[in-house]
Amino acid sequence: MIGREQILALIPHQGAMCLWDEVxxxxxxxxxxxxxxxxxxxxxxxxxxxxxxxxxxxxxxQAMAVHGGLRAQAQGGTARAGVLVALRGVDVHVARIDDLPGDLECTAQPLAEAADSQQYAFRITHAGTVIAEGRAAVVLQGDTP
Incomplete structure (x- = not known):
């Protein structure tokens, strides 16, 4: 398992804006x-x-960012920062999440990748029930490592 401190080292989201506690x-x-x-x-x-x-x-x-960071680290590098440019096919099944008593869990998989962009599918669950799912696209910033 990968903890919060390691996640913070992988992504630009810091402090409370780093939303994931563990991989x-x-x-x-x-x-x-x-x-x-x-x-x-x-x-x-x-x-x-x-x-x-x-x-x-x-x-x-942010699941995309963590995955990108881990993949880059495994290859001896660091991930480029990305800017979220599109959400597609998003279904959110709850109005609010602060009242959910258990942990949130997410799975995410890359669907398409190019030198300067990525698209992922994500699914977020609570207590085994899907509460959100969709696709997200980012444009990567800076030069290709």
């Missing part, structure tokens, strides 16, 4: 992560005392 498993074909911070009253995405289901898209995008 349960990963390989080149995908990643499985877990988070508990959705219940935190100080969560940086909260507004009006709630953390809304739409924020699960950010959890999905």
């Amino acid at each position: 349960v498993d990963w390989d080149a074909a995908g990643i499985h992560l877990r988070a508990r911070n959705h219940r935190d009253r100080a969560h940086p995405l909260r507004s009006d005392g709630q953390l809304r289901g739409v924020h699960l898209c950010e959890y999905g995008a």
Whole structure:
């Protein structure tokens, strides 16, 4: 298992904006992560005392970043930062997530990759029930390593 400190070293999202607490498993074909911070009253995405289901898209995008960081690290490098440019086929099945008592879990898999872009599918569950799923695309910044 890979913990939060190792995740923080892999991605640009720092402090409370790093949404994942641990990597349960990963390989080149995908990643499985877990988070508990959705219940935190100080969560940086909260507004009006709630953390809304739409924020699960950010959890999905950060799953991509963690996977990219792990893949780059395995090849002896570091991942390029990315900018989220599109969400497609997103289904969010809950209005809010701050009231969910258990951990959030996510699986994500790369669907398409080019030198300067990536597209992933993500699925987020709570207590074995899918609460969000979709596809996210990022444009990678900087030069190709």
